[in-house]
Amino acid sequence: MERALRAVLRCCARGVSPGPWWAEGLRYRSASRAPAAAGGDEERPGPERRGGGQLPSAVPRGGPQDLTRSPPGPRSRPALWHKGYERDPRPAGRESWSWREGECSRVRRRLEQKPLAVGRTKGSEILFGIAPCSLALSQSRRELFRLFLKQGRGSQPLVRSEFVLQATARGVPVLEVSRRELDALCRGQVHQGVCLEATPLRFKSLEEAEKPELKDEENPSRELVWLVLEQIQDPMNLGALLRSAYFLGVDRVVTSQRNSCPLTPTVSKASSGAMEVFDVYSTDDLQSFLKTKTAEGWEVVGTVSRPEEVENVPVISCLEFQWEKPLLVVIGSEGDGLSLETQLLCHRMLAIPPGRALHPGIESLNVSVATGILLHSICSQKQRQGG
Incomplete structure (x- = not known):
């Protein structure tokens, strides 16, 4: 049996069908050993071996088709190879076993890789x-x-x-x-x-942000804290910022429209659903918005990771910062931070003091982590004031 299987594998490797002869060879070996297995006559001697090979080279007259009419004798078993198979490597209706198996595997892989189409409502x-x-x-x-x-x-x-x-x-x-x-x-x-x-969620306009909420009307003397985002592009960062702002009690979140991430499902997932209950406002002119709020008596504070890079604006630690009037906390983009125009509109810049000497390259925090620390420091004062 092992010899016949090896013969089949050799034929498959050469790209031809093994044909019916190998099955006849297996039938012959089973018949030659059947009496011994049944306990009758002694086992008949097997076919002659040629040069240590497995099967003789002689093929019955008439080619491989004759094998289907009469089983070969011990000395007339077919050879491992016959030129008839070279003329027709894949006879009609008899495909190679290895070819069929490989084709099934390829079809299965295509089905597994094909994306499933699920109908979507337009605009959803x-x-x-x-x-x-x-x-x-x-x-x-x-x-x-x-x-x-x-x-x-x-x-x-x-x-x-x-x-x-x-x-x-x-x-x-x-x-x-x-x-x-x-x-x-x-x-x-x-x-x-x-x-x-x-349907998607959209940013709200600044005109809607100026409308007081119910809790503001109940406590008009309460100091407000707004978080202002300049060109936050990573949806994961935006989601984490919204989650921290909602948790720590920020009253409004305002973002710049230019080069900023929209309110996508990824943002909602990163915010753990805070985006679904927390309004986000946007403006197409962030500098004008900051100037208007400054004229109304608000204080504008920016954030910086490297104090030495800031000019003409005082930099203090967030642990030392005290505020007594409505506050805008402005956060810059992930890579460049606040633009120079926005920095010059800030009254003070806040920095987070590190807890050790830092190696070059890891001298700053992720923008969402840094914002969470700053907001906690600021909003804790708001809570002590009874806001």
Whole structure:
């Protein structure tokens, strides 16, 4: 059996079909050993071997087709090779085993790599993740189309049931889809088994930001803190900034329109859903906005990682900073920080003192981490004032 299999593999390696002869060879060997296995006559001697080979070279008259009519005798077994197979390496209706197996593997790989197409409503986007989808369902800030849940109960049946209840209350259809379809919907992001099709969120205008909120009307003497973002481009950073600002009690977030990241599903996921409940405002002229707020009596403070790079603006530690009037905290872009024009409009610059001597190249913090530290230092004073 092993010899016949090796012969088949050699034929496949040369790109030809092994043909019917190898099966006849196996039948001959089984027949020659059958009496001994049954306990009858002694085993008949096998075919003569030629030069240590496995099978004789003689082929019955008439070529390989004769093998299907009568089994070969011990001395007339077919050779491992015959020129008839060279003329027709792949006879009709008898494809090579190795070729069929390889083709099946290629088809299977193409099917696995082909992305699944899931219909989308025009103008919609796909939110992903438990927190963003749950908060979007609980608010009325988006138009909602469909909720997608991973097939099967999974490991969080209570979360799944809550989503179904929320979607039912809002009249949103719930569809169960496979994990591959969820991956295709959110383009491979971490969806935690849930996606939501909805309309995008947009920035609000500065005119809307000037309208007092209900909590401001109840306590008009409370000092306000606004976070101003200049050209934040990374959606992960923007999401982390919104999450920190919401958690620490910032009243408004204003961002520049030029070279800034929009409010995408990635931002919502990075903010852990804070973007779904926290308004974000934008302006196309950040410098004019800062000048207007300064004229209204607001203090404008910027942030800097290297104090020696700042000119004509005092730099103090965030631990020493004290404020007694409405405040704008301005944060610059990830790479360049605040532009020179914006720096010159700041009354003071805040720096975070390091806890050790720093090696070159790691002398600054990520913009979202640095902002979280600064906001905590500033907003803690606001809490002590009873804001």
